[in-house]
Amino acid sequence: MSTHLRTPRRLAALAVGLTALLAAPAGPALAAPQTAAAPAIHDVAAAPVVANPGNQVNFQWDPVRLQMTAAGGVTPYTWSASNLHLGTSINPSTGLISGALRGSGTRTVTVTAKDATGASASVSFTWRVIRDACPRC
Template identity: 65%
Template sequence: MSRSTRTSRIARASRGPVTLALGLTAVLAVSVGPSVAAPHASTASTAPVSRTAAAAPAVVNPGNQVDYQYDHASLPMTATGGTSPYTWSAANLPTGASINASTGLISGVLRGAGIRTVTVTARDAAGATASATFTWRVIRDACPRC
């Protein structure tokens, strides 16, 4: 067998599986749809996909709080994700405490004893909101000025 005959047989034999694979890809593309077919130059997307959307904000839960009545509270709230700056608000704070809307710092002299379920909410610049809920126990000291 000459060298050219062996080469042409190898070339013909190797074309079979390649032709079969290309034909199978074409059949799959037609029967399943173009999303399964391998992309090539003529099927390039028309618009780039943007993946830079900011993640939704999340308020970091500070955990349950316990303080004595007439103590000065200072609890900084933090948030992650979203688009800063955040606007802060709080519901059901202990008497005497308030939240700074721009910094998220809860502060004040705690005047009322009891247990409160506090909800702190952060709104990011894009308008998305997130909140955290925790309990705040203010204990009446038996001798506040001893």
């Protein structure tokens, strides 16, 4: 703050001005606008939540059926998945992951459900596929 604003006379004038401003009644220009009715509050559905199926372990060439589920949001859901093992896919309408597991290894799979309003939720889990010593025995 510069020194020319620190003089006692200027500080006293500032204090008197602030006191007058704070003591003045609020007129129509300063009052909060009045509305005829409160705005309508719309129910907003919570975003969907995808249930975690837990970590999965299967043998190579096993047929799999893993049903994904979700709650909340607005149905129907559209399902998608990333990093699925070769030979499996997810049904975008039902959320069922199915197929025959080809290859082996561990992957982190991410499944996403998108509801009718466009809100989405995801869950990730690991899926380990073990190479069977004798796949056709």
